[in-house]
Amino acid sequence: MILVPVTFRGGVYRHDEVMDYIEDLGGYIIQKHDIAQEVVLQVLIPKDDIERFRSFVRPLAGEVTASPLVGTEIAVVIPSLEIHHLPHSACDIAEYLRTVGAKTNMVGLARGFGKRISQLNDEERDVINEHDVAVYVLGNFETCIQEKFNGLRRGVHVPVILTGAPPVDALKRITDPPAAGYVGNLGRFMHRTRTEADIGRLDAVVEEVARVLDLSRDELAQDPLSVSPARLQDVIQEGVPEIDEVFSPTPITVQLAGVRVKLPFTRYAETIRRLPVEEGVTVSDIADVIPSRMRDYILVRIKPFSETHIVV
Numbered sequence: 001m002i003l004v005p006v007t008f009r010g011g012v013y014r015h016d017e018v019m020d021y022i023e024d025l026g027g028y029i030i031q032k033h034d035i036a037q038e039v040v041l042q043v044l045i046p047k048d049d050i051e052r053f054r055s056f057v058r059p060l061a062g063e064v065t066a067s068p069l070v071g072t073e074i075a076v077v078i079p080s081l082e083i084h085h086l087p088h089s090a091c092d093i094a095e096y097l098r099t100v101g102a103k104t105n106m107v108g109l110a111r112g113f114g115k116r117i118s119q120l121n122d123e124e125r126d127v128i129n130e131h132d133v134a135v136y137v138l139g140n141f142e143t144c145i146q147e148k149f150n151g152l153r154r155g156v157h158v159p160v161i162l163t164g165a166p167p168v169d170a171l172k173r174i175t176d177p178p179a180a181g182y183v184g185n186l187g188r189f190m191h192r193t194r195t196e197a198d199i200g201r202l203d204a205v206v207e208e209v210a211r212v213l214d215l216s217r218d219e220l221a222q223d224p225l226s227v228s229p230a231r232l233q234d235v236i237q238e239g240v241p242e243i244d245e246v247f248s249p250t251p252i253t254v255q256l257a258g259v260r261v262k263l264p265f266t267r268y269a270e271t272i273r274r275l276p277v278e279e280g281v282t283v284s285d286i287a288d289v290i291p292s293r294m295r296d297y298i299l300v301r302i303k304p305f306s307e308t309h310i311v312v
Contacts, residue, residue, distance in 0.1 A: 025046055134160050
């Protein structure tokens with residue numbers, strides 16, 4: 001069964017019926033937002049049931065739109081948190097990716113500035129590697145990007161998308177080895193992305209991130225995961241009631257191949273390992289529960305079928 005990421009928007013009236021219908025179809029609710037009198041649901045729905053779901057919500061004045069980044073976590077990497085490297089473009093990229101379903105984290109490097117001294121420390125590298133993809137928001141000059149980029153991605157094994165002011169052809173020419181994706185004509189500028197041209201740049205970032213993530217999904221499909229990350233989210237929500245007391249955004253963040261649980265590792269890791277997923281199968285049988293380098297959170301990395309010979 002192929003699950004497709006979509007977003008539902010509608011009023012609070014009878015939205016509980018919509019949630020029940022999603023579960024009846026075999027789908028999963030990744031995130032729910034209550035905004036005044038509107039409800040926004042980011043969900044994964046079986047591909048064959050998309051039109052059936054659209055027909056169901058139409059009488060309720062609901063809207064279903066494709067959201068290719070639902071169920072992913074993306075790192076937006078900038079050389080530093082100083083005003084020189086953190087103009088509006090970086091913030092707007094992170095926010096715009098959220099509008100199509102992604103969970104984004106801004107990673108400001110401690111020593112990413114300066115062509116001769118820019119570097120990536122171990123903690124920053126490990127935090128970036130905990131994401132599904134990393135978007136590097138660099139500057140306006142080819143020589144600066146050429147001298148800094150390889151050093152800033154050293155040890156990063158997740159797909160990297162490079163953005164900068166030079167055109168795509170120039171970015172490809174100055175990077176060796178190549179990055180997973182490129183978005184040109186997007187450098188540093190000190191204004192909000194409000195014009196049509198600016199929004200077009202952000203749309204290009206979304207398209208490139210979606211393309212790279214589709215390649216990652218195709219690779220995962222060659223050796224399927226032992227359990228869907230969305231189903232694992234439900235298992236943890238039901239088995240660890242303390243997650244409801246977490247006030248951070250997305251207490252359980254769904255990724256392509258696992259979940260991030262925003263609970264202290266030392267207190268809850270063993271509890272999560274012992275959670276039953278199905279009769280005779282616990283989380284520890286199909287996933288690695290490891291500490292995150294981001295605060296004291298928990299990472300649950302799902303093992304592939306080739307390693308466990310289990311699919312639940």
